[in-house]
Amino acid sequence: MLRGLDIRDLLIIDRLELEFQPGLNVLTGETGAGKSILLDSLGFVLGWRGRADLVRAGAEQGEVTAVFDVPPDHPARGVLEEAGIPVEDELVLRRVNRADGRKTAWVNDRRASGEVLRALSETLVELHGQQDDRGLLNPRVHRQLLDEFGGHDAQVEATRTAWRDLSRAAKALDQARADLAAAQAEEEFLRHAVAELEALAPEPGEDAELDRRRRLMQAAERIGEDITKAHQALSSGEGAEARLGDALRWLEGVVDQAGEALDPPISALGRAMAELGDAVQGVEAALDSLTFNPHELEAVEERLFAIRAMARKHQVAPDDLGGFADDLRTRLDALDAGADAIAGLEQDLVAARSRYDSAARSLSSARAAAATALDKAMSGELAPLKMERAVFTTEITGTEPGPDGQDQVTFTVATNPGAPAGPLNKIASGGELSRFLLALKVCLTRETDGLTLIFDEIDRGVGGATADAVGRRLASLSQGGQVLVVTHSPQVAALGDHHWQVQKTVAHGMTLTTVTPLSTAARVDEVARMISGDTITDAGRAAARELLGR
Template sequence: MLRALEIRDILIIDRLDLAFQPGLNVLTGETGAGKSILLDALGFVLGWRGRAELVRSGAGQGEVIAVFDLPPGHPAREVLEEAGLDAEEDELVLRRVNTKEGRKTAWVNDRRASGEVLRRLSDTLVELHGQHDDRGLLNPKGHRTILDDYAETQEERAAVRTAWSARSAAARALAEAEAAVEAARAEEDFLRFAVKELDDLSPEPGEEEALDIQRRRMQAAARIREDIARAHAALTDGAEQAVGDASRWLEGAADGAEGALDTALAALDRTMVELGEAVSGVEACLDGLSFDAGELEAAEERLFAIRAMARKHQVESDELPRLRAELSARLEALDAGEAGLGGLRATVREADAAFDAAAATLSAARAAAAGRLDKAVSAELAPLKMERAVFRTAIEPAEPGPEGRDAVYFTVATNPGAPAGAINKIASGGELSRFLLALKVCLAERDRGVTMIFDEIDRGVGGATADAVGRRLAQLAEGGQVLVVTHSPQVAALGAHHWRVEKSVADEVTTSTVVSLDHAAREGEIARMLAGDTVTEEARAAARALLAG
């Protein structure tokens, strides 16, 4: 409920403090007194898009503050929590300032907030209805939600959203798998050829380094083996023979030398031993340097093949085994992906079927509720002197989505035999007002907790029809709050609270103010609305009769 509205320096309003009440609040006043300015100011603090220049002439800035009751469970609390704003208080204070330069700043419970947050809050706080309403019942985008709320399809809508989410997830998974398979298929020939090449080569980690060492060793062996062989021949064919001959000759002369050759003989004995060890070492080396020429050729061929493969794939030689495993895995994924697509397609078909079933259930609930709503609105049109008008809720197929596959919009035909059309295009001003009012009465339960504002919704009607409009407005206000800007005395007389908007000029400055009327003042205001500038006693008597009900 809107509890208070404070306006400072907005258009022709200097300073205004209003305390609204539950029930039906009526605002009256002569044309041009400033009633629409109140709605402009309220729309400004709620973030609605309206006049570009609102600041009163001569003022530095304009300011509007709106205070709403915020009972537990109010939908505005969810908006506050999502915006990171305080949702614990039992009231909601919106404040917005507009400088003369056009800069706008907003606060929600003393915390800075954006215009978008204000607009989201306003959707939970206020509904404006009138001939130029583009936020409420005249907006076809909201007709499906209105019908769903009337039909109480919360469970059906939740089932559709769940099914749509599952359907979307299955479709995404299939699309991703198909894209992956398509990308893999584009390189399938390359993968199969590359994997076969690597399989045939079958490189091992560290193999390139080992082959290079082996190759260099065999190349070195070829160069030094000839010298080692000559040394072996010199040792075995020359040195051993010479030492052996010398030893025998000295041994034959040793007896006559009386010990002088003993040292020499001992040295020759040691030499023979060392020569034997040298020969053994050289022979061992020769054995180690022995290799088949084909072995060197084979080692070089494999080394060059590994290096060529590494260059081809632009990796290090030791990375070839990893590359082989990676390409093999991609090839396996391609083969597996082809097989897996069938399963994913089956999942999509199942999800489609589940969504179709849930959407069909929701569509059936909407169709049934549409019939009930049409009957309820038709029943309300008769007292509003539109018993021959026809209201229909049209449901047409639409693109599937999380809200089902129905497009919903309200149509009307104002005269028998006349073609039906969109509610915001067919009805005249007065007719439109009554269509809206009839629909709002039928949807009253949906609007508990929302302040409903009707801007001259009774325009173009009078007498008994105006009285019927007023009574339905009063009915809507039971247990809630309705604000109505009206020129109809019948409607004004049914208000629980009455304000008069007045305009005055002082020192060539025009200002607008709002006065709360007591019972006597209400009688005079309603008499003025009945009689015009000259209030007669007959008009006062008629006003008293209207107030008496």
């Protein structure tokens, strides 16, 4: 419920503080007094898109604050939680419009975007008028309205889930068919490439090892000569080994006469002889490794060049050829199993389509029943509005299947017996349209809690008993909730639980709008003005008292 509206420096309002109440709240005043400015101000703080030049002339900025009560089960709480804004029983919206056009908004003292404001507004306020910018005249939302009236939430969700499953199944089948077609187009290449790679059977690291062996064999002849010379220097008759041996024998021959002085050099020579033996063995092993079959170099080079050519052919590194072969084999396996996979996916699609058709048919049946109930409810609402001869019909026709089923819903009317039925916004006149919209709103709002309903001159074009009937339906609609009505009808104004008068004044060359809550006596004069015009007569006051006393 909207509890308070504080407006500062917007259009021709310098400062207004309004406290609204449950029930039927009526706002009256002469044409041009500024009633629409109140709605513009409320729309501004709720994030609705509207006029840009809102700041009052001479002011640096305009500001609107709206305070709502949100009980524990109010849907606005979900919007707040999703936006990360503290949830409290009192919801305070504040929005500032600076003279340069910049806008800033806060929700419970947290900065908020226009999107958050608009999401909250969907749960807080509905605005209706003869132009009905909230959708009753828009055939594209009639299906949604019928589903809300019928309480089809579970069936709509089941249909949407079945549609998502159907879409996924169709997409999976299409993708599998495309993959199979692509695989079939390259089947010859895949089989030939796999056969080549399996015949070559490259191993990880093999390229580097072959390259090392190739380099070694290419250098064998040159380095072999030097290694042979080193072997001869170490082990020949005149080599280091023979000389060290002679020196050791000579020293050992005189060790007894020389005493301990020769022990260290003899030990060192023994160690040197052992190390020299190891060196000779190592050199001999190196010479043996350089001995190879002359055809071996050719074989190594042929293998190395084959691996590198295969890598270039498939544009991968030599060490990645094994993994590449595995990928090709996987694609071949998929190709071989593709037909079976597609058959399974085709069965999945048939099953998904069957589930969707079942859910859509169930939803269609529910909509047909709800349409009958809505038409009956509308018939009951139109009679008190002096339109008992009019016929409201909810037409359901087939349409392309989609997430919301396979029904198109259109609200049609026939205003007189025998007259052709047509879309609501094309058949009804201004006054008739107002009453159709009011009746429709009464029917659609019966199970709606927590919304503040605003009707902007929805009684335009009607008077007398019809206006009285309109007022009574508005009063009925406000029971247990809150309705704000901008009206020029004395019959509607007299039925209000709370009454505000909107006036335009000029002071010191400045035009300002004021809004005043009316006492019982002041209400008599305001309703009398609405009856009599600018000059309030005693007869007008008497008629006003009669209306207010009903």
